[in-house]
Amino acid sequence: MHNFIKGLPKAELHLHIEGTLEPELMFTLAKKNEVELPFASVEDVRAAYEFDDLQSFLDIYYQGAAVLITESDFAELMSEYLERAIADGVRHAEIFFDPQTHSERGVDIGTVIGGFRKAQAEFADSISTSLILCFLRHLPPHAAVDTFEAARPYLDDIMGLGLDSSEVGNPPERFVEAYALGRDAGLRLVAHAGEEAGPDYVWAALDVLGAERIDHGVRAEDDPELVERLVREQIPLTMCPLSNQELQVVPDLRDHNLKRLLDRGVKVTINSDDPAYFGGYVAENYAMAATALGLTRTEVGRIARNSIEASFVDDERKAELLTELDQYLASHEVH
Ligand code: ADE
Ligand code: ZN
Numbered sequence: 001m002h003n004f005i006k007g008l009p010k011a012e013l014h015l016h017i018e019g020t021l022e023p024e025l026m027f028t029l030a031k032k033n034e035v036e037l038p039f040a041s042v043e044d045v046r047a048a049y050e051f052d053d054l055q056s057f058l059d060i061y062y063q064g065a066a067v068l069i070t071e072s073d074f075a076e077l078m079s080e081y082l083e084r085a086i087a088d089g090v091r092h093a094e095i096f097f098d099p100q101t102h103s104e105r106g107v108d109i110g111t112v113i114g115g116f117r118k119a120q121a122e123f124a125d126s127i128s129t130s131l132i133l134c135f136l137r138h139l140p141p142h143a144a145v146d147t148f149e150a151a152r153p154y155l156d157d158i159m160g161l162g163l164d165s166s167e168v169g170n171p172p173e174r175f176v177e178a179y180a181l182g183r184d185a186g187l188r189l190v191a192h193a194g195e196e197a198g199p200d201y202v203w204a205a206l207d208v209l210g211a212e213r214i215d216h217g218v219r220a221e222d223d224p225e226l227v228e229r230l231v232r233e234q235i236p237l238t239m240c241p242l243s244n245q246e247l248q249v250v251p252d253l254r255d256h257n258l259k260r261l262l263d264r265g266v267k268v269t270i271n272s273d274d275p276a277y278f279g280g281y282v283a284e285n286y287a288m289a290a291t292a293l294g295l296t297r298t299e300v301g302r303i304a305r306n307s308i309e310a311s312f313v314d315d316e317r318k319a320e321l322l323t324e325l326d327q328y329l330a331s332h333e334v335h
Pocket of ligand 1: 016019054164165274
């Protein structure tokens with residue numbers, strides 16, 4: 001199954017680039033930029049990756065991101081991710097970034113995007129990519145609006161808007177103004193919802209923000225009417241099994257609702273969220289879910305198809321990716 005999964009053409013739709021910062025690169029950049037880390041060694045960092053919940057992860061994740069300063073740092077971060085994604089069969093990636101994590105440290109959004117664009121161009125023959133700007137929901141709504149305005153000169157490089165960070169107590173409604181600006185500018189809209197907070201956050205992400213995909217959406221299952229809507233409107237969920245396991249969103253991967261929702265007809269996808277922190281890139285997420293939930297090759301193929309269909313690529317590229325997937329499945333006698 002593992003080789004089948006690695007070769008399977010797929011799209012990754014829920015990936016925080018700051019969450020791909022491996023401890024080795026963290027230490028290299030900390031030394032170069034003379035940033036002090038609260039860890040003595042790479043082993044120390046890995047040992048600190050024991051999380052009780054989303055917040056305990058975010059506290060460490062924002063500390064790690066402090067080593068990213070120059071355009072070349074952001075380019076290196078993106079290059080390392082793209083190399084790993086390509087090795088995992090990712091043919092298209094829609095990549096989240098958190099400009100506020102960097103602007104709060106005095107790093108300009110132009111530096112961040114400039115670095116990403118260099119790496120994206122370098123790997124463009126092997127993987128198509130786009131950027132999704134995420135607002136940090138633990139910060140005030142006016143900060144999201146300011147961030148959008150700071151990003152305005154770079155909108156040609158940005159595909160969409162997202163919403164991440166501490167979910168409970170920071171409902172989607174707070175960000176209605178920033179999302180309206182994005183919609184007016186022609187951006188695509190997604191939002192994290194139903195990771196730790198309940199189905200009401202998913203409803204609000206859809207109805208108040210106008211999100212076209214829901215990132216995580218695990219808790220949507222608590223509301224049968226919401227599940228019916230996700231099925232009826234084919235609203236994709238970008239699920240992240242290893243993240244959910246590591247952040248104790250689901251106590252045991254064998255209880256993850258990904259397969260139940262797939263069986264119900266929800267457009268479920270599998271993604272890696274913050275792979276450097278949760279112990280696996282996207283192929284590992286597919287493989288762990290397949291093992292824990294007993295997914296067949298047909299089901300795994302369906303999830304890869306969902307990922308391509310749920311992406312925001314243009315019709316021509318989408319058709320190309322679907323053809324590639326069909327050929328791969330046919331050559332592996334998967335129907
Ligand atoms: N930022 C990075 N990963 C996240 C997650 N899983 N949920 C919310 N915010 C995040
Ligand atoms: Zn996420």
